[in-house]
Amino acid sequence: MNTLSDTWSWLTSAAHWSGENGIWNRLGQHLWLTALCLLLSCLIALPVALVLGHLGKGGTLAVNISNVGRAVPTFAVLVLLLLTPIGKYGEWPTIIALILFAVPPLLTNAYVGMREVDRDVVRAARGMGMTGRQLLFRVELPLALPLILTGVRIAAVQLVATATLAALAGGGGLGRIITAGFNLASTPQVVAGAVLVAAFALVVEGVFELVQRFAPQWAKGGFG
C-alpha cells in the first residue's frame, strides 16, 4: 500500500514531469522513436513482403524470420550495436535495433496475408485481364490488409518494448525513468516508470485495435 501511495505521489509531482529527465520529454522521445522506427520498418518490410507474396516466392524466409527474431535477445543486439562503431552515433544503435525487431512480424504477417488471398479471386482477376500491378494493388493488397495491419500492430507493440529496453543501453525514452529509478534505488520511481511504460504500450495496442476494427470500411471505400 505504501509503495502505491509513494508511486502516486511521484507521478503527481509536477517536478517529475518537466525538464530533460521529465516524463513529458521521455514520453516524447519514446513516441518519436516508436513512430519513426515503425515508419522505417514498414517502408523496408512491406514492399518486400508484398512483392514476395505476389510472386509466391521466398515463403520459408518470410515465415522463419519471425522465429529467428524471437530467439535473439533484444538486449544483446542493443548492446552489440552499441559496442560497434555505430555506437558512437547517438540514437542510431537504438534505431537500428528497433527496426531489426520490428521487421520480422511485418514481413511474416504481410507475406502470409498475401498468400492467404483466395486463389479463385486471384484467378478471376487474371481472367478479367488485370495486369500483375493491378492485381497486386486492387485485389491482393486490399484483401491482405487485415493481416498486414495485424503485423503493424505487433510491430508497434514490439517497438514500444524494445524502445523501453534501449534505456538499459543508454538510449532515451520512458525506460530511462525505470533505469534511473534503479540507480537511485527508488522503488516508487521504478514502479511509476513501469506504470507509464505499460500504459503507453496498452494505449498503442488499443489504438491499433480500433484502427483494425474500422479498417475494412475504408479499405473497401478506398479501393473499390
Add this chain to the structure above:
Amino acid sequence: MTAPPDDCLARNEWICGAYLSSRSQILWDAVVQHLQLTAVSVAIGLVIAVPLAVAARRWRWAAAPVLGVTTILYTIPSLAMFSLLLPVYGLSASIVIAGLVLYSLTLLVRNILAGLRAVPEDTRQAARGMGYGPVRLLLAVELPLAVPAAMAGLRIATVSAVSLVTVGAIVGYGGLGNLIYAGMNTYFKAQVLTASVLCVVIAVAADLLLLGIQRLLTPWTRAVAS
C-alpha cells in the same frame, strides 16, 4: 604486475579464445543460472496454464477473461513487467521468474486452448459412447490430442523466455544477460558477443529438445505423416 600480454583480451577483440578459457567458470555459472531461470518459469507457467485452458474450454464465460488478461500481460514490455514486480519481490530472482511466468502464460494458454478446441466432436462422442467419464475423457483423449498445439506454444514460450531472461540483468538475475550488462559498462566486446551467442545457442537447443520430446509424446502424428 608485469606488462599486460598482447593477446586478444588486451586488444579487446570480439572473438577471443583466451576469454573462453580464462572465464569458463563465469560463463558456466551464467549459463546454469540462465537455464534455471528459464526452466523454472516455463514449468510454473505450464502448471498454471493447463488448468486455465481447461477451465476456459469447459466454461464458455471463462474464455474471454482468461484470454483478455493474458493478452494484456503480454503487451507490457519486459522491463516494465520486472519493475512492476519490484515492490512484491524486491531485488531477487523471483522477480524474473514471476515476470517470465506471466509472459509464458499467454502463449501457453492460447495454444493449449486452441489444441483442446481442435479435438473433433466425433472423437469426443466416441469416447463418451465407450463409457469415458469427463475426467477420463480429458486426461486420456482431449489433453493428448492437444499435445501438438500445446508443444508449439511451449516451444515459443521457452525460446522467448531464454531471450527475456537477459533483461533480468536489471535486477542482477539475468543469467548471460548479467555478462552482457557488465560487458556493456566495461566495453568488453568478447564478453558481450560470447554471452549473446550462447543465448541464441541455448534458445535453439531448447527448441530442438522440445521438438524431440514432442515427437516422442505423439507417435501417432508420425504414423500419419509417413
